[in-house]
Amino acid sequence: MTATRVLVLNSGSSSVKYQLLDMRDSSRLAVGLVERIGEETSRLKHTPLTGGGAEPREREEPIADHEQALRAVADELAADGLGLDSPELAAIGHRVVHGGLKFTEPTVVDDAVMKEIERLVPVAPLHNPANITGIRTAQALRPDLPQVAVFDTAFHTTMPESAARYALDVKTADEHRVRRYGFHGTSHAYVSRKTAELLGRAPEDVNVIVLHLGNGASASAVRGGRCVDTSMGLTPLEGLVMGTRTGDMDPAVIFHLARVGGMSIDEIDILVNKKSGLIGLCGDNDMREIRRRIDEGDEEAALAFDIYIHRLKKYIGAYYAVLGRVDAIAFTAGVGENAAPVREAAVAGLEELGLAVDGALNSVRSDEPRLISPEYARVAVAVVPTDEELEIADQTYALVSGRNA
Numbered sequence: 251m252t253a254t255r256v257l258v259l260n261s262g263s264s265s266v267k268y269q270l271l272d273m274r275d276s277s278r279l280a281v282g283l284v285e286r287i288g289e290e291t292s293r294l295k296h297t298p299l300t301g302g303g304a305e306p307r308e309r310e311e312p313i314a315d316h317e318q319a320l321r322a323v324a325d326e327l328a329a330d331g332l333g334l335d336s337p338e339l340a341a342i343g344h345r346v347v348h349g350g351l352k353f354t355e356p357t358v359v360d361d362a363v364m365k366e367i368e369r370l371v372p373v374a375p376l377h378n379p380a381n382i383t384g385i386r387t388a389q390a391l392r393p394d395l396p397q398v399a400v401f402d403t404a405f406h407t408t409m410p411e412s413a414a415r416y417a418l419d420v421k422t423a424d425e426h427r428v429r430r431y432g433f434h435g436t437s438h439a440y441v442s443r444k445t446a447e448l449l450g451r452a453p454e455d456v457n458v459i460v461l462h463l464g465n466g467a468s469a470s471a472v473r474g475g476r477c478v479d480t481s482m483g484l485t486p487l488e489g490l491v492m493g494t495r496t497g498d499m500d501p502a503v504i505f506h507l508a509r510v511g512g513m514s515i516d517e518i519d520i521l522v523n524k525k526s527g528l529i530g531l532c533g534d535n536d537m538r539e540i541r542r543r544i545d546e547g548d549e550e551a552a553l554a555f556d557i558y559i560h561r562l563k564k565y566i567g568a569y570y571a572v573l574g575r576v577d578a579i580a581f582t583a584g585v586g587e588n589a590a591p592v593r594e595a596a597v598a599g600l601e602e603l604g605l606a607v608d609g610a611l612n613s614v615r616s617d618e619p620r621l622i623s624p625e626y627a628r629v630a631v632a633v634v635p636t637d638e639e640l641e642i643a644d645q646t647y648a649l650v651s652g653r654n655a
């Protein structure tokens with residue numbers, strides 16, 4: 251029997267998201283999530299999707315750590331006849347947030363790879379440790395199986411030095427590996443490729459600006475299938491206004507808050523990453539709620555929306571200039587896929603750049619990739635739902651089956 255299944259694991263600091271896919275037709279066999287690992291109220295939600303899609307099963311019980319979480323997931327899968335001991339399982343694909351400069355491709359994890367992922371912990375202290383735990387636990391469960399790391403930074407390693415370097419003293423920057431790495435790379439890769447497909451053209455022939463607007467948000471400029479610039483930097487803090495992050499800000503604000511505001515570095519870190527962005531501006535980070543408040547005449551929400559859109563527009567303009575020629579702009583992730591007013595406002599007034607949105611097309615709700623620009627527009631504006639799990643599974647399976655992705 252050929253092994254055609256891939257388990258995708260996305261291990262966060264207190265959660266594990268997973269999907270089991272059959273790569274013969276990219277179908278999902280099961281999806282699920284373990285939340286609040288390490289707390290009294292941990293929760294596992296497992297949805298088997300075989301046999302006509304069964305009901306989700308939920309368990310609420312203390313799950314102490316990632317190992318226990320993964321064992322619980324393995325039990326749930328086994329209950330559906332999809333156990334991790336199945337010979338049909340070809341590999342486990344892990345989302346790894348930071349791959350630094352070394353990892354430009356999905357990589358089978360061995361001791362040397364693990365060491366390198368560990369070496370990157372200082373530049374991704376929140377993410378890489380959880381990813382490492384996920385890989386270790388999966389290795390313990392199936393030591394014979396290839397564990398593949400798919401890096402969030404990999405797609406951005408093609409950025410030229412002119413985009414990747416900060417204008418910071420070179421010696422200091424190199425000593426501490428300070429440069430722009432970019433994140434959400436799996437999504438930017440998938441969406442830029444899908445956008446080319448939607449236009450009926452080869453990725454090599456198309457220049458795309460991808461706007462990944464979720465709770466975290468980033469933009470990328472993709473020339474002929476290769477990333478040439480992206481808005482996140484050393485960490486996911488740089489760039490667009492996000493749900494809870496400031497995005498771009500004069501770095502001297504940090505000195506000011508420390509020196510004049512008497513805040514500690516840790517307090518500022520939490521402030522700019524968790525308490526700023528939309529939530530810091532208006533108390534809400536869910537775009538649905540912000541739009542509802544605007545409809546009711548709430549000025550604070552309206553200003554937060556305007557700041558969000560202003561930044562987005564600046565990046566569209568910047569990446570237009572970086573690319574020189576733009577064939578398409580693609581909106582993706584929770585906000586990009588669902589919030590028609592964000593898409594409309596982001597390109598409003600950019601007709602001179604060949605950009606426009608058709609109101610009727612923009613208001614259609616769909617899970618399919620689609621164009622929302624009028625026929626006359628020079629640049630296609632698209633909504634392209636992202637699918638990071640499928641991309642991770644695809645890259646993982648391509649690597650272990652010797653197929654080109």
Ligand code: ADP
Pocket residue numbers: 463464465466493535536537538583584585588589
């Ligand atoms: P992440 O993966 O970064 O957590 P998602 O891509 O799932 O985020 O996006 C989550 C965000 O998407 C929510 O915070 C919300 O602002 C937005 N969102 C989700 N659904 C809708 C909707 N129907 N309309 C507007 N915004 C939405």
